[in-house]
Amino acid sequence: MNWQLLGRHPSLVVGLLAAVLFALLGLVSLWWTPFPIEQISIARRFLGPVAEHWLGTDHLGRDILSLVMRGTLTSFVVAGLGVIIGIGVGVPLGLAAVAWGGIVEWLVLRLSDITFAFPAVIVAILIAALFGPGEINAVIAIGIFNIPVFARVARGGALAIATQDYVAAARLAGLGNAAIAARHLLPNIMSLLIVQGTIQLSLGILAEAGLSYIGLGTQPPATSLGLMLRDAQSLFLIHPWLSVVPGLTIVLIVIALNIAGDGLRDAIDPRLRHEGLNHGAG
Amino acid sequence: MALVEIDHLTIGFDGHAAVSDLSLRIARGDRFGIIGESGSGKSLTALSIAGLLPEAAQVSGRIAFDGTPLPDNERAMARLRGKRIGMVFQEPMTALNPLMTIGEQIEEAINLAGISEVMPLALPDLLDEVGLAPGHVGRFPHQLSGGQRQRAMIAIALASQPELMIADEPTSALDAITQRTVLDLIAEICKRRHMTLLFISHDIRAVAALCDRVGVMRAGELVEQGETGDVFRAPQADYTRKLLAASRMQRRDRPAAAARVDGAPLLRVESVNRVYRHGGLWPWRDAPVRAVDGVTLNIVAGECVALVGPSGCGKTTLARMIVGLDDVSAGQLVFDGAAYRGRNLPPLLRAGLSLVFQDPFSSFDPRMTIGDSLGEPLHLLGRLSRDEHDARLAEAIEAVGLSVTMLERYPHEFSGGQRQRLAIARALVTRPRLVVLDEPVSALDVSVRGDVLNLLSRLQEEHGLTYLIISHDLDMVAAMADRVLVMEKGKIVEEGAPQSLFAAPQHSLTKALMAARLPEIAA
Numbered sequence: 001m002n003w004q005l006l007g008r009h010p011s012l013v014v015g016l017l018a019a020v021l022f023a024l025l026g027l028v029s030l031w032w033t034p035f036p037i038e039q040i041s042i043a044r045r046f047l048g049p050v051a052e053h054w055l056g057t058d059h060l061g062r063d064i065l066s067l068v069m070r071g072t073l074t075s076f077v078v079a080g081l082g083v084i085i086g087i088g089v090g091v092p093l094g095l096a097a098v099a100w101g102g103i104v105e106w107l108v109l110r111l112s113d114i115t116f117a118f119p120a121v122i123v124a125i126l127i128a129a130l131f132g133p134g135e136i137n138a139v140i141a142i143g144i145f146n147i148p149v150f151a152r153v154a155r156g157g158a159l160a161i162a163t164q165d166y167v168a169a170a171r172l173a174g175l176g177n178a179a180i181a182a183r184h185l186l187p188n189i190m191s192l193l194i195v196q197g198t199i200q201l202s203l204g205i206l207a208e209a210g211l212s213y214i215g216l217g218t219q220p221p222a223t224s225l226g227l228m229l230r231d232a233q234s235l236f237l238i239h240p241w242l243s244v245v246p247g248l249t250i251v252l253i254v255i256a257l258n259i260a261g262d263g264l265r266d267a268i269d270p271r272l273r274h275e276g277l278n279h280g281a282g
Numbered sequence: 283m284a285l286v287e288i289d290h291l292t293i294g295f296d297g298h299a300a301v302s303d304l305s306l307r308i309a310r311g312d313r314f315g316i317i318g319e320s321g322s323g324k325s326l327t328a329l330s331i332a333g334l335l336p337e338a339a340q341v342s343g344r345i346a347f348d349g350t351p352l353p354d355n356e357r358a359m360a361r362l363r364g365k366r367i368g369m370v371f372q373e374p375m376t377a378l379n380p381l382m383t384i385g386e387q388i389e390e391a392i393n394l395a396g397i398s399e400v401m402p403l404a405l406p407d408l409l410d411e412v413g414l415a416p417g418h419v420g421r422f423p424h425q426l427s428g429g430q431r432q433r434a435m436i437a438i439a440l441a442s443q444p445e446l447m448i449a450d451e452p453t454s455a456l457d458a459i460t461q462r463t464v465l466d467l468i469a470e471i472c473k474r475r476h477m478t479l480l481f482i483s484h485d486i487r488a489v490a491a492l493c494d495r496v497g498v499m500r501a502g503e504l505v506e507q508g509e510t511g512d513v514f515r516a517p518q519a520d521y522t523r524k525l526l527a528a529s530r531m532q533r534r535d536r537p538a539a540a541a542r543v544d545g546a547p548l549l550r551v552e553s554v555n556r557v558y559r560h561g562g563l564w565p566w567r568d569a570p571v572r573a574v575d576g577v578t579l580n581i582v583a584g585e586c587v588a589l590v591g592p593s594g595c596g597k598t599t600l601a602r603m604i605v606g607l608d609d610v611s612a613g614q615l616v617f618d619g620a621a622y623r624g625r626n627l628p629p630l631l632r633a634g635l636s637l638v639f640q641d642p643f644s645s646f647d648p649r650m651t652i653g654d655s656l657g658e659p660l661h662l663l664g665r666l667s668r669d670e671h672d673a674r675l676a677e678a679i680e681a682v683g684l685s686v687t688m689l690e691r692y693p694h695e696f697s698g699g700q701r702q703r704l705a706i707a708r709a710l711v712t713r714p715r716l717v718v719l720d721e722p723v724s725a726l727d728v729s730v731r732g733d734v735l736n737l738l739s740r741l742q743e744e745h746g747l748t749y750l751i752i753s754h755d756l757d758m759v760a761a762m763a764d765r766v767l768v769m770e771k772g773k774i775v776e777e778g779a780p781q782s783l784f785a786a787p788q789h790s791l792t793k794a795l796m797a798a799r800l801p802e803i804a805a
Contacts, residue, residue, distance in 0.1 A: 165645035166655070168607055169708065172637055173659040174629045187649045 012263025018256035022249075026073030033066035038221050046239055055245055058228075059235060064242070067223050068249055074135065074224035075253065078217070079204025081139045083197050086146025091193065093147070094154025095185050098162050099177035108155070112148030120145035120207045121214070128216045135224075138217040142204045153196045157189035191268040195261055202257035209250050225250050283349055285310045285446060285478050286331055291343035293326050293335065293502075301326050301502045304343075308495075310445070313472055313479040315493030315510070317486055317525065319727035320698065323502040324482045328448050331480065332367055333359040348445070364394045368439030372451040374431035378423040384434045385419030388441060395442030404441070412437045413467060428593070429460035436467065446478045453488060457593040457754050462798035465492055484728060486529045487800040490514060498522045514803050528728045529803060531735075531761040547580035547616075548748050549604065549716055554578070554613035556599050556772075573599040575772035576613070583715065586742065586749040588763035588780070590756065590795065596772040597752045601718050604750070605637040618715070633662040636709035640721040642701035646693035652679075652704055653689030659712045678711040679704070681744075682737060699730030703737065710741065716748045724755060735762060756799055760784060768792050 034054070041061035048056045055064040097108040124141035131137055161167065162185065170180050205225075211217035212226030220227065225246040232242035284307040293301040301323035308314045318324035329335050330345060333352055345352050347366070353359050363369075371377040379387060385405065392404050409416060412433040423431055432452060439447055449468060453461040469492050472479045483489050489496055490510060497507035498521065505519040517523045556574040573596045581587050589597045602608040604615060606627035614621050620631055627635070636659070639645040646655050656675050660666055666674070676686045682703040693701060702722065709717050722738065723731040735758065741747060753759055759766055760780045768776040768783075768791060776789040787793045 164647075165639040165641060166647045169637075169639065169645055169655075170647075170658060171607055172605055172632065174632055174662045175658065183650075184647050188647070 009263045009267045011259050012267055015256050015259030015261070015263050018252070019260050022072055022253050022256065023076050025069050026076050029066070029069035029073050033063070033069055035063035035066045037062060037066045037070050037223055039063075048241065056241060058231065058242055059239075064228075064245055067228055068225070068245060071223050071225040071228055071246060072249060072253070074218055074222065075205045075208050075226075075250075076201075078135060078138050078208040078224070079142065079201050082142030082146050082204040082207075083200050085139070085143025086150045086200060087193065087197065089143075090147040090150025090152075091154045091186070094151040094156075095158055095181040096177075097151070097155045098158040098185065099181040105155075108151060112151050115144065115148040121210065121216075124211050124216045133216045133219060135218050135222070138208055138211045141211065141216075142207050145207065146200050146204070149200060150193070150196065153192055154189060157192040158185040161185050161188045191264075194268070195265045198257055198261035198264055202254045202261070205250065205253055205257070283310075284308055285312075285348055286480070287344075287346040287349075288327075288331070289344040289346075291327070291330060291345060292341070293323070293330060294340045295338055299502055300339075301330075304499075304502075304504050306497055306504060306507060308446075308478060308480060310478055311476050312495055313469075313481065313493045315481045315483065315489035315496040316499055317483060317489050317496060318499035319484055319729060321501070322499040324499045325450055327499070328450050328480060328482050331446075332363055332369055332448060334363075334369075365442050366445050368442065368444035368447045370432070370435050370439050370447065370449040370452045373455050374428065374435045375423060377435055378431060380423055383420050383422055384414070384426065388419075388434065388437050391438040391441035408437045408440060411440065411471065413463075427460075428456050429464060432456065432460075432464050433467065436464075436471070440471065440475075443475075444477065446480065447472070448480045448482070450482045451484070452481075454483070454485070458756065459592055459794050459798040461488070462800065465800075468492065485800075486525055486728065487803060490803050491800050498525070524729055526803060528732050531732070531757045533761050546582070548583040548618060549581040549750075550616040551577055551579045551600070551604065552614050552616065554600070554603065554615065555611045556596070556603060556608065557611040572772050574603070574610075577769075577772070577774055579767060579774065581716065581748060581750060583748050584746060586751065586762055586764045588751040588753060588759040588766045589769055590753055590759055590766060591769035591791070592754065592795075595769045597769050598720060600769075601637070601720055601750070601752050605635055605718050606632060607637075629662045629664075633659070633712040634715045635718070636712065636714045636716075637718045637720065638702075638705050638709045638722050641725050642698050642705055643725070645705050646701065648693055650692075651689065652691055652693065652696075655693075656689065656704070656708045656711055659708065662712055674711055678707040681710055681741060682707045697730075698726050699734060702726055702730075702734055706734075706737065706741070710745070713745070714747070716750065718750045718752070720752045721755075722751065722753075723758060724753070731758075738762070754795075756784065756795060768795070 039062060041057075043061065044057055045059055045061040046057065047053055050056070053063050053065065055068065058064055058067065093108045093111070097105040120141050123144050124138060127137045127141055158181070167180060167184055170184055175183065208217055208224060209226030209229065212224045213230045215230065218224040218227050228246035229243055232239070232246070236243050286308040288307075289305050291301060291304045292299055304323075304327060316324045316327065326335065326339075330341065331347070335341060347362065353362065378384070382390075388405060388408060392408075405419070406416060409418065414430060414433050414437065418426065418430065418434075423434070426434065435452075452468070453464050456464060465488055468479065468481070471477065479493070481489060481493055494510055495508065496510050496513050497504050498513070498519065499505065500521045506513060506517065506522050513522065514526060517526060554574055554577050555572065558571045558573055575596070577600060589600070591597050599608065603610050603624045606622070606625055609624035614623060617627075617631055618634060620628070622628075622631070646652070653675060656678060657671060660671060660674060675689055679686060679689060684700065684703055684707070696704065719738070723734050726734060738749070739762070742749060749762075751759065751762060763780050766778060766780050766783050767774050768789060770789075770791045776783065776787070776792050783792065784796060787796050
């Protein structure tokens, strides 16, 4: 990808910039937040936006900007690890299904069918029941949910590649199934995986917020955007601001990632890029 | 007054002219052919007459249909297309809607043409005119053969009683016999309806057989136009001469000793069968398909054997089994004394056999350098030292007339002809004894076919190669092969030297293939 490509896809630039901005905001919170997030000060609770606290304080007097920054980090880390688990397990499964075919393909497909049948929340409840709630469990639940998604995307993309003559040429050259998957199939479905990864990242952020909201994800004193919503919900009628800030942050992050995902697909999917030209080839 | 008048037409994409300053007249009732190779802008010219250019195209110049310029208004243009212009595209499978029956699609075209009052009569008449049976009405496109699909496309194009029919490579996706019948059908319909035809093709002989006026296009320019006879008898442009020369294939001279037919066979195919089952939940409902049915053949070292037959006759399946991409259902293959059943071909034997694919555009991984792709088969020889590896690559790429510096490049930087040379280089890199060539030139432009065939001949002599050529192009086979095998429905039905076989064909399929041959262009 080059800079010229970015210029032709303004939505990609806007989406990527916004997403990177939020991610940086979260990263910064590792070293610095305006106030320590654990700092409780009942006397200063329910402050609106003031010079000292840009986004006000919550029901315990904690600085909301600090909480949003750290919460954004939690969201990105949980969703990101979920995507990594999904890619790490799902993509090899999908490629194996295509490269070996037959019984392997059948097993992978049935396995992903079964996983699809359980939404992330059900998996999370199961894991929470077994090991107790926590961030790690949210990561595992989201990761499990991502595995069949990536397995299907990898298989779909690789199926189209596997019919190409160069894959037959590689078989003639004596390459085994694993080598074909690694040398020919994987590099050619990379763009699909990047696009799907962006979309799954935004879904993961939503899922993390949902899990924390029902109390199965991040536990206090750590914080996440979903947890902030949960804390604020009983006060929604009196202090709506407390819910609006984390809610709006989630919405903005998800929109940014979706725009970036759509832009990426337009920019790197050659089928879309050449649309409208296929008749002019002669 | 001419039906179609094009003046100074220029079509550009991102500032690059794809068609430049093209002017032509097509008179009413003419059959006008445009000949050109890929990228010559011939399809764009046709699309511009129908107002179907992609949005990104920058167009200047004037196109008039029946004296009036083409309307800018898309609705008016659609009406003109629907009523007065019919189009037939290259690939009928993608031009037809897979979810509608043929009958529905033809009826739709009749309705859009606005002559629905005559409808009940029109559909059977149209079917009859294009040679489809009434029983075909209820079928879906995938239930028809390629030729039948193209007939359905022609029926759709004819539904509105158009004054002009534009046919863009209508027969390139069809095999030789079907191609001939479709060409004859188009010629007959044009004659009967006094319809104007714009026929676009890369096949100079198809154009010569069908059209009375021709234009030759090259790199967006019309280099020559005139009466078919005049242009081909006394071509003015160098390019036309080159195309004409390329369309006449000379039988290559081979020393008679080259093919030692009495030698021990290098490859033996012993009563090989390949049966496909359609799987499904009820296997007994589907009769198994016998793609290859009891084929026995021998290939002697140094020979050039051609396997010809219509599409779907099993010749590609047989080739895939020989090179070890597919398993035989029954029988066995013996290469160089070692028996195998297909995919169990051991690596060192695999190195002695290679395959050149039909389509040079899909036979290289777009994300790998040419050097990496060419080096892949060297795995078969076990570990080679770096120097030996590089030396092998250099030897292979120089053998096909390309330079070593090209190893660093990626496939998209090469033209079709160069890619096919590279594919041949890849096939040679392990120094094989038998090379299977699956339609080695059919995806290439006419002008480079000759070069590639010459290259193949030269390599055969230099390296003592044995060739098995899979093809339906009888001219190419006649020029290259020492021995021809004719295959139909999975069986080999006739065999012989090309001269004697083509002079006195015995089997009905061979006769049909010979009859479908388009006439040579008189010099």
